[in-house]
Amino acid sequence: MEKIYSRTTTIQEDKVSGFCPGCMHSTVVKLIGEVLDEMGLVDKAVMVTGIGCCGLHMDYIAYDTITAPHGRATAVATGMKRTSPDSLIFTYQGDGDFASIGLGESISAANRGENISVIFINNGIYGMTGGQMAPTTLLGMKASTAPKGRIAEEHGYPMHMCEILNQLTAPCYLERTSCNTPQNVIKTKNAIKKAFKNQIEGKGFSMVEIVTSCPTNWGLDPLDALDFIEQKMLPEFPLGVVRDR
Amino acid sequence: MARVLMKGCEAIAEAAVRAGCRFFAGYPITPQNEIPEYFARRMPEVGGTFVQGESEVASVNMVYGAAAAGTRSMTSSSSPGIALKSEGISYCAAARIPIVYANISRGGPGVGAIQPAQQDYFQATKASGNGGFEMLVLAPSTVQEAVDLTYAAFDYADRDRNPVLILADGVIGTMMEPVELPPMKTDEEIAAIKAGKAKWACTGHQLDYANRAWIQPGQWNTQIMQQENEKAAALYASWEKDVQVEEYLVEDAEVVIAAYGVSARIGKSVVDLCRAAGKKAGLIRPITVHPFPYAAFDHINYSVCKAVLDVEMSIPAQLVQDVRMGVKGRCPVETCLCSGGNIMSREAVLRAVDAILDK
Ligand SMILES: Cc1ncc(C[n+]2csc(CCOP(=O)(O)OP(=O)(O)O)c2C)c(N)n1
Ligand code: SF4
Numbered sequence: 001m002e003k004i005y006s007r008t009t010t011i012q013e014d015k016v017s018g019f020c021p022g023c024m025h026s027t028v029v030k031l032i033g034e035v036l037d038e039m040g041l042v043d044k045a046v047m048v049t050g051i052g053c054c055g056l057h058m059d060y061i062a063y064d065t066i067t068a069p070h071g072r073a074t075a076v077a078t079g080m081k082r083t084s085p086d087s088l089i090f091t092y093q094g095d096g097d098f099a100s101i102g103l104g105e106s107i108s109a110a111n112r113g114e115n116i117s118v119i120f121i122n123n124g125i126y127g128m129t130g131g132q133m134a135p136t137t138l139l140g141m142k143a144s145t146a147p148k149g150r151i152a153e154e155h156g157y158p159m160h161m162c163e164i165l166n167q168l169t170a171p172c173y174l175e176r177t178s179c180n181t182p183q184n185v186i187k188t189k190n191a192i193k194k195a196f197k198n199q200i201e202g203k204g205f206s207m208v209e210i211v212t213s214c215p216t217n218w219g220l221d222p223l224d225a226l227d228f229i230e231q232k233m234l235p236e237f238p239l240g241v242v243r244d245r
Numbered sequence: 246m247a248r249v250l251m252k253g254c255e256a257i258a259e260a261a262v263r264a265g266c267r268f269f270a271g272y273p274i275t276p277q278n279e280i281p282e283y284f285a286r287r288m289p290e291v292g293g294t295f296v297q298g299e300s301e302v303a304s305v306n307m308v309y310g311a312a313a314a315g316t317r318s319m320t321s322s323s324s325p326g327i328a329l330k331s332e333g334i335s336y337c338a339a340a341r342i343p344i345v346y347a348n349i350s351r352g353g354p355g356v357g358a359i360q361p362a363q364q365d366y367f368q369a370t371k372a373s374g375n376g377g378f379e380m381l382v383l384a385p386s387t388v389q390e391a392v393d394l395t396y397a398a399f400d401y402a403d404r405d406r407n408p409v410l411i412l413a414d415g416v417i418g419t420m421m422e423p424v425e426l427p428p429m430k431t432d433e434e435i436a437a438i439k440a441g442k443a444k445w446a447c448t449g450h451q452l453d454y455a456n457r458a459w460i461q462p463g464q465w466n467t468q469i470m471q472q473e474n475e476k477a478a479a480l481y482a483s484w485e486k487d488v489q490v491e492e493y494l495v496e497d498a499e500v501v502i503a504a505y506g507v508s509a510r511i512g513k514s515v516v517d518l519c520r521a522a523g524k525k526a527g528l529i530r531p532i533t534v535h536p537f538p539y540a541a542f543d544h545i546n547y548s549v550c551k552a553v554l555d556v557e558m559s560i561p562a563q564l565v566q567d568v569r570m571g572v573k574g575r576c577p578v579e580t581c582l583c584s585g586g587n588i589m590s591r592e593a594v595l596r597a598v599d600a601i602l603d604k
């Protein structure tokens with residue numbers, strides 16, 4: 001019989017997932033592993049994790065990993081890639097990490113065109129610390145630090161990182177995907193593949209922004225969270241390739 | 246080897262290059278701009294990398310990344326910039342990543358004064374970041390010593406897998422002196438150093454769950470976190486052997502100056518002036534300000550010593566607290582201080598010595 005699907009080698013079998021049930025971090029971690037397997041890159045891979053729920057899987061992956069201070073993953077990745085050009089260096093960061101505390105590092109690394117790949121998990125909230133407002137929180141969306149919901153006059157508007165980075169000349173690839181449907185999962189996987197391929201080819205800075213759910217802090221069950229992505233998140237964060245060259 | 250005339254900051258950078266440093270990231274701040282500027286010119290010549298970071302925070306984290314991938318790496322700054330690096334330094338200490346950094350310190354607190362000062366003693370020796378980690382802190386008092394200590398710092402950092410701090414001041418950083426430079430590490434030596442880190446460095450490993458590189462500046466598990474802290478504490482306790490101190494004419498001294506860095510250099514010239522005039526002065530100069538050479542203060546003859554004079558370019562005095570712990574109440578401890586970017590004057594120290602001797 002032909003084998004058409006197997007488990008990624010990059011996730012240890014005897015370990016328990018640190019993510020909440022229904023959390024799309026798990027989906028993305030699995031996709032990264034599959035891409036590394038398929039591209040034969042497991043032994044070259046180094047993941048620089050931010051601080052946030054992204055750190056919940058370090059325990060059970062099989063490739064090299066280092067934790068950066070909150071927001072500084074692209075700076076850490078810069079130092080690594082510049083001195084270890086043959087390694088595949090990618091960051092894995094949440095929206096608080098990449099778009100709030102680390103905004104300076106994120107934009108600067110993109111502007112230098114660092115030859116790294118960024119996997120950016122946009123779940124519209126600070127998951128790890130319990131549901132505080134993120135730069136990506138939707139208008140009207142409640143957060144523990146915005147109990148009445150995000151108000152434009154007070155908090156400003158959701159930040160669109162793909163479009164912001166698209167103002168820069170250097171980045172080679174910016175795409176926004178989601179994992180709310182099987183089709184979108186496949187598109188996300190292909191986008192991750194492309195971001196890694198760009199790095200191998202020395203094309204410079206790639207970012208995949210993945211619109212994901214945080215059922216726990218959204219206060220929704222995982223299925224309702226899928227609807228929330230479709231109905232609320234995607235109108236604000238339209239999917240698609242923003243830059244590819 | 247021939248001596249060359251070099252500015253302190255540039256000499257520090259060249260010593261680092263010769264020690265095999267091949268990655269530097271930094272952000273401009275006076276009085277240490279000559280360090281990044283020198284690396285910007287020099288790194289391309291030796292196949293190394295210089296990055297001007299977008300901030301001190303980014304720079305220290307680039308260095309964390311480069312060192313975590315096995316390359317000897319360095320950053321530098323001055324007082325407020327060092328404060329910004331403190332989280333990154335703490336991460337390096339927690340994750341046991343060897344890096345070297347230099348603080349060419351200035352007057353503080355706040356943005357302070359751009360002129361030389363020694364206002365960062367507590368920050369450097371007691372808490373360079375959160376979490377109670379410790380580092381070897383080396384305090385040169387000449388440009389030659391800055392070169393030698395920087396060169397050695399990389400070996401210490403690799404030996405311990407821990408950050409090492411060069412604590413200098415704007416005088417050492419900006420003055421020119423003739424120096425003898427240490428030998429240049431060959432490309433083969435540098436490659437061998439990097440290869441020695443291959444097991445733990447994050448550069449990619451064969452698929453093998455147990456042996457991947459996992460650099461962890463923290464732990465979810467409290468038991469493991471405690472064990473890591475215990476291992477670190479054992480490392481710090483082993484540094485007794487690394488204490489460096491200059492003791493100058495201490496044995497019969499009726500007054501002993503305690504000072505480090507440029508203040509010690511001024512203090513030493515005062516000792517010479519005193520001795521020439523028949524006055525019995527001596528000097529204790531910590532070279533490692535952490536670990537501190539407390540035992541040197543046991544060599545003072547307290548039956549003749551009227552006081553120890555703490556000389557530092559800091560108000561309030563900071564070094565004095567360690568000096569008191571060394572003296573243990575066996576004689577009075579007096580201070581001679583200046584601050585704000587004012588450089589310690591020989592006359593002021595001489596007056597303070599005379600005041601003690603005349604008592
Ligand atoms: C310097 C610093 N500030 C704050 C924190 C606390 N903190 C940990 S995770 C986090 C938010 C993470 O949110 P996000 O990046 O969106 O990731 P998510 O958990 O949502 O995936 C914060 C504020 C920290 N660890 N370090
Ligand atoms: S808190 Fe949210 S982001 Fe974090 S693991 Fe749970 S569902 Fe996922």
Ligand SMILES: [Mg+2]
Pocket residue numbers: 094095096121122123124125126127134
């Ligand atoms: Mg988030």
